[in-house]
Amino acid sequence: MTWVSVATGLLLFAGVFFYAAGTVGLLRFPDPAARLHALTKADHLGLAFIALAAALEWGSVAIAAKIAAVWLLAIMAAGTSAQLMARVTRQDHSDEP
């Protein structure tokens, strides 16, 4: 049990916790905007923690850089899709008075 495996375990735990929190928010929040808020923010914090854990587990700078690139792309894609979805839901709401 080195300190690396302890840190990996803690990071994984934090990641899973944020994913669970995001999912609970997705299921329980009342309106689309709040659900999107739960999904994008909590889930991507979760992804960040899991990515950190994976990078630590491998312990190589090159692999950590690749994981960071993947993470960056994932949050940019999530930001874009969240924007688009928010716009669609707002349109749907203005359509039905």
Place this chain on the structure above:
Amino acid sequence: MTAAFELILCLMILGTACVALLVRDFLAAIAFFVVFGNLMGLAWLALGAVNVALAEIAIGAGVTGVLLILTRGRLLALGEQIDGNPLGHWLNLGAAVVCSAFAVVLGAAVLSIAPDDGLAPVIDRLMPRIGVENPVTGVLLAFRAYDTLLESFVLLGALVAVWSLAPADAWPRAPAALRMTDPAALNVAESFGRLVLPIALVVAAYLVWVGSDRPGGAFQGGTVLAGGFLLAAMGGAMGLPRSDDPAFRWTLVAGPLVFLAIGLAGMALGRFLAYPEGMAKALIVTIEYFLAFSIGVTLALLVAGPPVRAETVP
């Protein structure tokens, strides 16, 4: 630990497949199908088949998902109902009984075959002769190059078949534009498309390059490229070409053509699709780059669909 993970994974695969097939709202069905495709990718990872996992997630979940969403939008615009109206209960029950019986027979057949990686050592022995280290790339582009050559023609043939569905007076025009209609949404999608297209180019080139030694390859790279093209088209950063644009037609056939030319050159040296000793890797990488580019363009256009009469929005 692994056993528990795999068991849960299989249950989740079956569950998402059930929801994708039976949920009433078709958009939800597509969403679950995409999740199903990603879980299938995880299953391939659990099997140690990283090449297939990449292909399944990129093509099976990504491209097929975009295709289904796009088709749904087009059908809804035409006023079609996609929400299922199921058959009578008795017929459902009968179908369920028959299909379960079929699945059980298939399962019994599967159980009678012992899982076996018998060809892996054979392929391992042959790999040093082509200088490539990824055995899947070796099979695809050297030992079963025939299949891959024909497959690239299948893709091309499918695109020709899709184009042949165009109305007669629409023929040489471009497919229906993929750009978003809402100006503000278009703005968001455009900046994302402009950002992603160059990244997709680099990632595709990287995937093809590492594909010779590690997981990756022409199909995976080509699909990433297709994804970049589609995102750029949705953001309006890129228009779709007319079907009679000669430069564009050359990009479609470049991959299969280079493959075929190298295969025929091999025939001059002995056998069709045989690579000369020592040059195999260079030829394979050349074929893969051309193939990946053609596959990217072909897949993007397969998703875009046949030419349409005038500028309409899906």
Place this chain on the structure above:
Amino acid sequence: MSLPAALGHLFPLTGAALVGLGLFGFIILRHPLRQLLAVNVIAAGIFLILGGLGRGEDVTDPYPQALVITGIVVSVALTALGAAMITRLAEDRCAPAPTPEPPGDRDA
């Protein structure tokens, strides 16, 4: 890592169940686009049988892997063709009213 004997068949059996499930969906679903989705589920099941039976002690047979990649690409090509045909059929069902076009054009 040695493979527990019972686990070797897990993925192929899941594949067999997926084929049955997809077939059931294909039979009971009425809309062709939903049937196309069911066909994709069947295809995924077949790939899982094919690839999963190549599972060895620590590597999966690369030969079926290559076949499955080929299969995935062919299945997306067929899905695209099917989707285009379904769209065209729907257009033909709905088109005559909204698009006035010169007579005889369609037969040309």
